[in-house]
Amino acid sequence: MRSKTNSRPYIILIALLLLGWSHTIAQTLNKPIPADNPNIAGNSPWTAVCASADFNEYFVKFTWNTPLVNSDNSFILELSDANGSFATPTQLASDNTKNTNFNFDFKFALPTTARGEGYKMRVRSTSPAKTSPASDAFSMYYIDFKSSLLISPNGNGNIPPGGRIELCDGNSATLAVHNVANAETYRYNWYRSGTPLAEKSNSITISQAGIYMVEVDYGSICSGSANTLSNDIEISTGASLGIAINDPSKTALCSGEAETLEANIMGQGLTYTWFKNGEAITGPVVDAHTYIVDASVPGFEGDYAVEIDGDGTCLERSAAVTITNAGDFTVTRGNEPNIVLLPSQTKTLSVSTSASSPVYQWYKDGAIVPGETTSTLNIDQPGVYFARVSQSGGACTATAIDSESTTAVVPASFEISVAYATEYEDCSNTSIVLEIDAINALDDQGAKTDVTADLIGNFTYQWKKDGVAVNGATARSISLTDISENGGYELDAVLESYSPTSNSLNVLLLVNEDLNITASSLVSCNDSESITISTTTDLSSATFDWIKDGVDLNIATETLNVSETGKYQLVVYRNGCPLPSNEVSIAPLDDSLITLDSPETVVFPTGGSKTVTASGGTAYQWLDMNNALLSDSPSVTFTEEGSYLLVANIENCEITKQITVALQDTFKVPNVITVNGDGINDQWIIPNTYSRNKDINVLIYNSKGEVILNVVDYQNNWPESTMAFSKQNMVFYYKIKNSKEVLKQGTITIIR
Known part of the structure; x- marks a missing residue:
């Protein structure tokens, strides 16, 4: 077995290589490539992405090489824009579980905004930060519209009969999509008689004959699968015949007269459609080159035109001819439509007219009232009355107009x-x-x-x-x-x-009165505390109910003493109507409402000081270990080590927090501990700048890069006495972090 001094450098070097901390060897991230979908039998890698709400599950294969990445690494699959730029990439997937897997698949769903031919992908690692080369460019489209398009002139939604439009004398027409929301956000493929056209917008202006269709442009591969091909519009061209209506003998007609309108083109087997005020009044009829305007029909007045169609001709409509009513005038009733005749009472009916020389005749219940030929009529009998007015001269002396009728009743x-x-x-x-x-x-x-x-x-x-x-x-x-x-x-x-x-x-009116209640405190310190809820409204002679959380408490006192949390309300009854007060909410005491801008263990260098500020309370007292008052403001400045007490009030409730003040340790983070049970250096003790601090995260790794300790507020208690170490001079690795950065990192050697 190697000695402690000889083996330690090799162990540290191996561990650093395993954790990916070496600066001489770097990982190689390879570009992602399409992979088959394991959830579809017999599948093969995709060549383009044609996603939709019905299917949006794709895979790419990603490989990389040693050394290992760090244990906190994530691999992130990113997508470029449609031109292959990664200036603002889109994250497709992320995986932090494959840090020891050198060959794995990412599953991703295409974003619903993706439409283009030049998308690329890449993989990025976070720890260490590296980026793979970009993939090949691919056609990628999210097919959010997959129904047949509909096109019509100017996108007005009116497809011409038979899908046919005729253009005369070199005129043009505009076809546009009319059944797609936000149609201008898509690109399109237009076709004339099967030939692709250059236009890519949602409308096209045309002057050539042919059969026109359009589909949404989802690229060279995805367009066909979307099935958006539209209806077809046939465009034919020709010359104008110059259709017009011959000048009629008269255009101002009297009631009962008739006038025949005649087209200037006839005898060519064309179809004719007659229009009044822009609306067709006949169907297309072969050789129907005339139309009779009958002035005995109410509302005959209007603008008349004719439209022709036929083989070798253009669909063409004439200019309009205006036919008027020569005897047109108005008659207006001068009284209410329903009137009452009281016993022995006479009432006067009247009409007015715009006729230049009017003649009047009054009617009762449909019969002439003899001798009543003026604009007024005095009545004393029930019935239905109206006046008939006619012209006594002019072009249409026979024209007559009846006024609106008046119903006269004698009530029972x-x-x-x-x-x-x-x-x-x-x-x-x-x-x-x-x-x-x-x-x-x-x-x-x-x-x-x-x-x-x-x-x-x-x-x-x-x-x-x-x-x-x-x-x-x-x-x-x-x-x-x-x-x-x-x-x-x-x-x-x-x-x-x-x-x-x-x-x-x-x-049954509600009293116009404000009813307000107040509480002696809005916070309940404990179950034994009593809070008083009261009102300034006199309740001595009133009927009222106290309500808690919508339930009647059946308490008849004019003030309410409560110890439970909840929403309280007073309801007073005025003349049988409930008058509710405002609601008062009593909340339980929450210690976490009092917060400090520093950990409860305060550390500062020798000779320095530290100011700590509390918030969330209504009053504060800072006490030293002898209960001497240091400050009664939200802040206090500590200059000496020791134990201190904060007593904070939230209204009438009191919350205490113990604060420990220590001078900053000057020793370094140890890299060797001796776990021999002699009570000396048996545990990894780090400076109080990092220990017992809820804002500091301490991580310890074994030689395989596995996390064996991950805590905040580290209590200087690793390793625990129950831990056994199988070998002499085992090396572990640590990181000390805050929420933003790594503050310290290194090795810990265990000597038994």
């Missing part, structure tokens, strides 16, 4: 309905307005006619609450704003001999 009774003017709910509103909703006239058979507009101003009104008249409440509405006004409301109305009473509405 009236019905009045009242309603809430706005949304209302019992014990929710603090105010409400009640108003007339409708007035109906009822005949002997009970049939109703709405006469609200005609009579709402003719009745006199009186509001009643619980059957008693409300003083001064004689308007069409009543506003209620106080709980003293709660009750049942109805409205009496009077008009001559009629005196209807409305339906009843119940009003």
